[in-house]
Amino acid sequence: MHLYSRSMADPQDPQQVRSLDARSLRGLAHPLRMELLNALRRGGPATASQLAAKLGESSGATSYHLRQLAAHGFVEDVPERGKGRERWWRAVHDGVLFDGRLFQDSDPEVRGAADLFVHEVAALHTRELTTWLGTRDDWPEEWQRAWDMSDWTLDLTPELACELREKMHDLVQSYRDRAPAEGTPNTEQVRLHTHLIPVRTDTRTEREAAQQ
Incomplete structure (x- = not known):
């Protein structure tokens, strides 16, 4: 099983889609990190404060998890956008490729991260559909x-x-x-x-x- 989670990427372009391995999956499989990465892919570069306001989180939490995403190569600085201490972030890739064989990894932590990842993707789909149904008359x-x-x-x-x-x-x-x-x-x-x-x-x- 393969699961694509992407915005504007071509799944055949390795520069645009990142294949998740055991280490990178553990770095990404967190509800807020996945929300942050999706927000940057779909909305473009942003600061931790802007993302905090958008997602209803504290800027301290978004700053911490953005740094964790950067440590695993999912996001990076946008130095040309920053002013003073303001730090802008952008997504490095347009999407990720999840291989279902991670469910059979020998490390239980990896199997747990795989389970969390796919359930968060499913929850995102549900939230998006629910949002549309609740705001349909506004369109x-x-x-x-x-x-x-x-x-x-x-x-x-x-x-x-x-x-x-x-x-x-x-x-x-x-x-x-x-x-x-x-x-x-x-x-x-x-x-x-x-x-x-x-x-x-x-x-x-x-x-x-x-x-x-």
Whole structure:
């Protein structure tokens, strides 16, 4: 299983997407650090104070966790933006690549960090959808017609599931390549979530029981 978490990145470009290993995962797998990194990717460079106000945290907490992110290579200084003691930060990469094999790492701390990471991503998706549903009436009619919340059920083998996942990623990338020029009217940042997961069914449970 691979999980992409990215903003404007091409998943094939190693300069834009960072593959998480055991050490970097431990450095990132913290709720506030993940929020900070997402805020910098999606909103651009910012100071610890600006991020604290945006996320409802203290500047001391955001400063500490930004330094931890920097120590693991996820964020870096923007010296040309700073004035006096003001320190600006930016994301180094546009996204991360999570490999599900980290769930089988021999170190229980790594397995715990992997579990926390994917649950925080799932929680972020839920918060974003809930925010949209709560503010939908504030958006122009065109955007109220453009949103989607759908689900499908398919019978697939693991191989077909992987093929479908890759085709979905390729489709999203094709629209990234068609992004409107900066300043194009009525252009907004859009968040797209994809979840492809197997589920247990009553029919399968009964069939497995009959085979025992």
